[in-house]
Amino acid sequence: MAMRPETDDESKPQDGPHPSRRQGKPRGRPRSFDRETALERAILAFWEHGYEATSVSDLTRVMGIGAPSLYAAFGDKRSLFEEVVRAYGARxxxxxxxxxxxxxxxxxxxxxxxxxxxxxxxxxxxxxxxxxxxxxxxxxxxxxxxxxxxxxxxxxxxxxxxxxxxxxxxxxxxxxxxxxxxxxxxxxxxxxxxxxxxxxxxxxxxxxxxxxxxxxxxx
Amino acid sequence: MAMRPETDDESKPQDGPHPSRRQGKPRGRPRSFDRETALERAILAFWEHGYEATSVSDLTRVMGIGAPSLYAAFGDKRSLFEEVVRAYGARxxxxxxxxxxxxxxxxxxxxxxxxxxxxxxxxxxxxxxxxxxxxxxxxxxxxxxxxxxxxxxxxxxxxxxxxxxxxxxxxxxxxxxxxxxxxxxxxxxxxxxxxxxxxxxxxxxxxxxxxxxxxxxxx
DNA sequence: CGCATTTTATAGCGGGCACTAGAGAAAAGT
DNA sequence: ACTTTTCTCTAGTGCCCGCTATAAAATGCG
CATH class of the missing domain: 1.10.357.10 (Tetracycline Repressor, domain 2)
Structure with a gap:
């Protein structure tokens, strides 16, 4: 299935540490992707192909992140889908x-x-x-x-x-x-x-x- | 995948959608299940759960036959589904x-x-x-x-x-x-x-x- | 500088998927 | 009887699934 051919245009984790995440400073290595745009791409993938027909490797491809990053940021596939449904409903x-x-x-x-x-x-x-x-x-x-x-x-x-x-x-x-x-x-x-x-x-x-x-x- | 050895051979007793009545008796070991009732159960399974969510092992279970019998009688999962859709439409x-x-x-x-x-x-x-x-x-x-x-x-x-x-x-x-x-x-x-x-x-x-x-x- | 903390990429886990090879079993033909 | 044909059963095949162990990389802190 042809989802999004292009990924990974930014080579560097952006120098400006996007500060809109927590009030305290995050202690460890900063996240290298924008959670909101990754979620938006997950919305589009699930929207087009449905829950079952969208595999985790489909998701990691369109979201531009690796599987461990996906699981760390969104939990497992089902909780990501639940968040997608909530965000879809709102948007x-x-x-x-x-x-x-x-x-x-x-x-x-x-x-x-x-x-x-x-x-x-x-x-x-x-x-x-x-x-x-x-x-x-x-x-x-x-x-x-x-x-x-x-x-x-x-x-x-x-x-x-x-x-x-x-x-x-x-x-x-x-x-x-x-x-x-x-x-x-x-x-x-x-x-x-x-x-x-x-x-x-x-x-x-x-x-x-x-x-x-x-x-x-x-x- | 496309190498089924005996597909669509004219010399075989036609296993087509409707084996109304064959002329002469088939040569080998007779089929141990009724093709029509097996097809009807496949209809119900696909009807309830859909094409993808119905696995071949689901089908063999509800049809009461082994996987090789299913493939011999109906071809692969997709051609079985096509026959199911046709029979569903008629019935x-x-x-x-x-x-x-x-x-x-x-x-x-x-x-x-x-x-x-x-x-x-x-x-x-x-x-x-x-x-x-x-x-x-x-x-x-x-x-x-x-x-x-x-x-x-x-x-x-x-x-x-x-x-x-x-x-x-x-x-x-x-x-x-x-x-x-x-x-x-x-x-x-x-x-x-x-x-x-x-x-x-x-x-x-x-x-x-x-x-x-x-x-x-x-x- | 270590050192703790968090995210990253690599590589793989067990399991279910559609599908099939191979051998035995049951019928008809000779 | 023996052969031929066809079906059935066991036990897999390779592949992709959701998911994760591990270790390297990137930050803040003292």
């Missing part, structure tokens, strides 16, 4: 939470979620679709698969809560099935993620988002 | 084609597809969701992943064709976007498959199917 997967928190109505929040998913899942220069959906399917480590499954179901539950809040606020009729509406939104987002992996364009996903909004009761 | 994955062929309108066909997906993806006693969707995501063998991707896109193209035929037959308005409608149906089915894997019940998926049909223009 790439928080558009849904933001939409739910910032938009004035549940309908507007869901519409924004779908539109941002259409754009984010097809963003050039990074893997398509959603890491939480695709990185741990068919996983031989059941705990890893289960942790992402819980995250997916929690996301749908968050949508349901927002819709219920919208009903309570009077913006939606009381006989709206919040759970079904939330599940529909989740299924659409998951379908869009799959479509983006299968080659759908941003415009096609945006048409999908617009179509999906037609089921919403007029508010 | 479990053909509800979509049947709906498209048998229902009188495109709308009725899609509605039936969604309802049968809701039931089939949550059928007790067998893996949930769709093998074509889940068995080869994050695959280190790109050809396997690609073959299922092509199958998924072909399924959506078949829906689009049926919708276009419906437009031509006058059952749908000419300004209906057949491609978008077909993609929406595909995304819904893919989302339903994911939901079923994440624990959704048949009733929840049926509510999803009903909700999804609300986007269809009244016909």
């Amino acid at each position: 790439y997967g928080s558009f849904g939470d933001r939409a739910l928190a910032e938009e004035p109505t549940a309908r507007a929040a869901v519409e924004r979620m779908l539109r941002e998913a259409a754009a984010g899942y097809t963003e050039p220069g990074r893997p398509h679709g959603c890491l939480v959906l695709h990185a741990a399917t068919n996983c031989t480590t059941p705990e890893v698969e289960e942790s992402l499954r819980e995250r997916r179901n929690a996301d749908i539950a968050a949508i349901e809560s927002r819709i219920k809040a919208g009903i309570a606020a009077g913006e939606l009729s009381a006989d709206v099935d919040a759970a079904a509406l939330a599940r529909h939104t989740g299924a659409m987002i998951q379908g869009m993620s799959q479509q983006s992996r299968d080659g759908a364009t941003k415009e096609e996903l945006e048409a999908l988002a617009e179509l999906a909004m037609a089921i919403w009761p007029r508010s | 479990y994955g053909s509800f979509g084609d049947r709906a498209l062929a048998e229902e009188p309108t495109a709308r009725a066909a899609v509605e039936r597809m969604l309802r049968e997906a809701a039931a089939g993806y949550t059928e007790p006693g067998r893996p949930h969701g769709c093998l074509v969707l889940h068995a080869a995501t994050n695959c280190t063998t790109p050809e396997v992943e690609e073959s299922l991707r092509e199958r998924r896109n072909a399924d959506i193209a078949a829906i689009e064709s049926r919708i276009k035929a419906g437009i031509a037959a006058g059952e749908l308005s000419a300004d209906v976007d057949a491609a978008a409608l077909a993609r929406h149906t595909g995304a819904m089915i893919q989302g339903m498959s994911q939901q079923s894997r994440d624990g959704a019940t048949k009733e929840e998926l049926e509510a999803l199917a009903e909700l999804a049909m609300a986007i269809w223009p009244r016909s």
Whole structure:
């Protein structure tokens, strides 16, 4: 698998000891790589190929470090993946939470979620679709698969809560099935993620988002 | 690796996908297992765990045969998987084609597809969701992943064709976007498959199917 | 300068992977 | 009976997996 052909352009551990690590001075030999950029490259690798299909030697190659450095800085493969999932959620997967928190109505929040998913899942220069959906399917480590499954179901539950809040606020009729509406939104987002992996364009996903909004009761 | 000594030899009793009935008796020691039931168990194993996460020793265990018997009867792991995908399509994955062929309108066909997906993806006693969707995501063998991707896109193209035929037959308005409608149906089915894997019940998926049909223009 | 501490590169560990060689076992042909 | 053909069982093959023992390198401290 062709990940990143180039590595190791810096020959020296940088003279300026990047001081943003700890308040005290580190005692031993300083780390020769930037932990954040290494983590970002691990995110991209896991995002594109998934947990199992990304081997430790794949990781050391794209992160530009040796295996002992990886284990010293991030723990074993599974704890690195957990950190990757957390960082992915903060950097790439928080558009849904933001939409739910910032938009004035549940309908507007869901519409924004779908539109941002259409754009984010097809963003050039990074893997398509959603890491939480695709990185741990068919996983031989059941705990890893289960942790992402819980995250997916929690996301749908968050949508349901927002819709219920919208009903309570009077913006939606009381006989709206919040759970079904939330599940529909989740299924659409998951379908869009799959479509983006299968080659759908941003415009096609945006048409999908617009179509999906037609089921919403007029508010 | 490519040196299997007796592959595709015409003089042998054909071990092809369907040995309907051979003319004459086979010469050597007879096979001690039923090829069809072994194949069915391989289907269930790949369906549940996916291509990569199902090892050959997993397969020999659930199929009840030794590794040499597996390789003699089915070829290597990849050709077994290809035969599994074909048999799965014929036995479990053909509800979509049947709906498209048998229902009188495109709308009725899609509605039936969604309802049968809701039931089939949550059928007790067998893996949930769709093998074509889940068995080869994050695959280190790109050809396997690609073959299922092509199958998924072909399924959506078949829906689009049926919708276009419906437009031509006058059952749908000419300004209906057949491609978008077909993609929406595909995304819904893919989302339903994911939901079923994440624990959704048949009733929840049926509510999803009903909700999804609300986007269809009244016909 | 030692000396302690931490990270680095090298090299390899045990184990599971897909796959197969070789010999025996069970049938039909002669 | 004997041969031929085909399948089954045992016991591996080499390879890659996640992971680590070891020692050299690079820093701060006295």
